[in-house]
Amino acid sequence: MSVTILKGTVISAPALGRLDATENGYLIAEDGVIAGVFSALPERYAGAPVEDFGDALILQSFADLHLHAPQYPMLGMGMDLPLLDWLNAYAFPTEARFADPDYAREIYRKLARELAENGTTRVCMFSSLHTDATLILMEELERAGVTGYVGKVNMDRNAAPGILEEDTEESRRETLRWLESCQDFRYVKPILTPRFTPACSDELMDFLGKLGAERNLPVQSHLSENRAEMDWVRQLHPDCGQYWETYAKYGLWNGRTVMAHCVWCDERERQAIRDAGVTVVHCADSNQNLCSGTAPVRVMLNEGIKVALGSDIAGGDHLSMFDVVAASIRASKARRIQDDWQTDFLTVPEGWYLGTSAGAAYFGEAPGFAPGNPLHALVLDDSALPQPHPLTPSERLERCVYRRQKDAVRAVWSAGRKIFSAE
Amino acid sequence: MSVTILKGTVISAPALGRLDATENGYLIAEDGVIAGVFSALPERYAGAPVEDFGDALILQSFADLHLHAPQYPMLGMGMDLPLLDWLNAYAFPTEARFADPDYAREIYRKLARELAENGTTRVCMFSSLHTDATLILMEELERAGVTGYVGKVNMDRNAAPGILEEDTEESRRETLRWLESCQDFRYVKPILTPRFTPACSDELMDFLGKLGAERNLPVQSHLSENRAEMDWVRQLHPDCGQYWETYAKYGLWNGRTVMAHCVWCDERERQAIRDAGVTVVHCADSNQNLCSGTAPVRVMLNEGIKVALGSDIAGGDHLSMFDVVAASIRASKARRIQDDWQTDFLTVPEGWYLGTSAGAAYFGEAPGFAPGNPLHALVLDDSALPQPHPLTPSERLERCVYRRQKDAVRAVWSAGRKIFSAE
DSSP states (O other): OOOEEEEEEEEEEEEEEEEEEEEEEEEETTTTTEEEEEEEEOOOGSSSOOOOEEEEEEEEEEEEEEEGGGGGGGGTOTTTTTTHHHHHIIIIIHOOOOOOGHHHHHHHHHHHHHHHHHTTEEEEOOOOOHHHHHHHHOOOHOOOOOEEEEEOOOOOOOTTTTTBOOHHHHHHHHHHHHHHHHHOOSSSEEBBEEEOOOGSOHHHHHHHHHHHHHTTOOOOESSOOHHHHHHHHHHHHOOSHHHHHHHHHHTTSSSSSEEOOSSSOOOHHHHHHHHOOOOEEOOHHHHHHTOOOOOHHHHHHHOOOOEEEEBTTBBBOOOOHHHHHHHHHHHHHHHHHHHOSSOOOOOHHHHIIIEEEIIIHHHTTTOOOTTTBOOOEEOOOOSOOOOSSSHHHHHHHHHHSSSSSSEEEEEETTTEEEEEEEE | OEEEEEEEEEEEETTTTTTEEEEEEEEETTTTTEEEEEOOOGGGGGOOOOOEEEEEEEEEEEEEEEEEEGGGGGGOOOOOHHHHHHHIIIHHHHHGGSSSSSHHHHHHHHHHHHHHHHEEEEEEEEOSSOOOHHHHHHHHHHHTOOEEEOEEEOOOOOOOOOTTTTOOHHHHHHHHHHHHHHHOOSSEEEEEEEEOOOGHHHHHOOOOOOOHHHHOOOOOEEEEEOOHHHHHHHHTTOOOHHHHHHHHHHTTTTTTTEEEOOSOOOOHHHHHHHTTEEEEEEHHHHHHHHHHOOOHHHHHHHHHHHEEEEOOTTTBBBOEEEEEEEEHHHHHHHHHTTTTTOOOOOOHHHHHHHHIIIHHHTTTOOOSSSSSSSSOEEEETTTTSSOOSSOOOHHHHHHHHSOOOOOOOEEEEEEEEEEEOOO
């Protein structure tokens, strides 16, 4: 049995709004699975090697439940445009370049490394429609030690003619080829990925729904992000009362479904989300950058809906989940202001929970550093920041959320493996 | 005569919403004063040394028109609290430490250096109430090459008893001592700084108004930031119909006045701002962090009000004005959403203008790299960022606003002097 023992100021989020801190604590894993957090080294580990990080923070690593890998090269561009124009002017041409496997290799290697270095160890990720590039992406994530789900995108209508399109038959065939080819990855698994309803014919949706049921595959897509998009869905699906029904109709709506955005879901749509156990991925920066709206995260949480966070690069402009957590808190304050102070904002402990435990829950983990979870952790050095007064562990964490510090992540573990070390 | 010739991709903001770009351009200053931007080197400079930055961006440096120097050590802390609680729990105790000149020296030296390295070359800055620390701050800014105004804070009522308070007589006496002692600084000048109306007695305000008129001093303070604060002002000043009148009444309201926030100014208050030529400092991050509200920047700009930007550390949590420009754009999108899409957001060129030309206007500069302006410029290297397609100069600038790149600022000039070089 291999034992990992990390010593430092251990902080975890065992419940929404709660932070547990153990100063001079020990986070211990056996064979990559968490045994517990201890304030003194238990007898049974005496003599085992301890990685002592002194006073540094030992934190849960992040789960990023929505991002578009092929949009990574255009991070921070085109933000003066609304969603549908931005897709056509920037996103689609950028994705089209991933027809070239060499380009895909170069970009995806860099992306995978940057995720690992920033402590994002679990993802739900969109690739492009290109099967080969998708396999390369999965390979590079696997190599970098990032775990989670990656989807070859399906889009057989309303695509970008001549540069980024597939017909229904091709989409089906390539999806099957992709699923055949990605069976050997250990930590990176496939997820069905209809781009969004406007981009997928009924025939394709029907195929994907049946395939998902047959092979027990999870599903990711977009829901109610933008009002123009929703009008479009209504025109395309006069048979469906609400956007979510265009997924549910084809069996793409269940407890393993991840839906990004959900900015405009009304009470009925939220009820459908809760009833099915769908996970909502809040993408605060993206929604603000593209002027989509400000999602009612507090309301969804109060209603018992599962909400996690996504960087949504490149609608969002930050890959680091420290930034994404801070952006979610800021967006919740914008929403509070918009709601005339009638809704509460997300506190730092709440935002932190959403970026870590809530996302990890989608992968079957219990909240916090719970025994039995695979070890997903990062070590953060905040010693370069001044201390105006002696800070509590929670204050230190709060400051790290707001103050993005380059190179402050010193080490990262993913599914028990040390995947990054600044040494 | 000394000539400075900078070669690169020169971008400037000569008007709100407009960017002028000259690729392979020359930005030229004579004796520290801009002569112009040229697409070829004019004959008369033949043989003069050229600093060639290749393809790098040569940009106007920033003006940060509102920040609290003594809150620098607490950047990113206490953000779950509303303004007045945050002041008592965090800001006042942190400021109180500046009674110690050694501490002030250490912190202010670091702050001044960080401003210079981030390309902020003009400031309107609050110190604390401590005269000696204020003089140290001015010295350190002068030494680092940062220009602008610094104010010893006046606060003789509703302060923090026992840790941060001065009585009226002390406030008067120390203000005079400070003004006597800071006459030899060349680039850093004094600005009268009543903290905000609730913190200054009528007697003190009267003194400051007369002093300002007598010595022709500019004024900075806070206005209509938060609704609880405004209620408080109304209780303290039943004689004044609106918050601005509590400054105007004492002669602290004119074309050299800078007022931070102005989140809640209604039409009448905005009219008073415009009529007097007061400069509004928009502090987007701070207003959002403290849940104060979202200032109607677009409306103020449409009405012809002078609006510049402030980092407002430590209500704001970023010192870099790249971040502050991005935050202002995001806030304008939150405001657009709040206004049900009836107001326009700030485009990147508009946000850039506010962070550079609009702030520089307060110091008497014409917009952009106008001939006659003192040379305030920075060189930004964006070569580490991928190019998904060949980018225009404007696209490159836009991306740099969103993607904070550590160490991308390669050199900075302030009032004609090169104050930072990464070499």
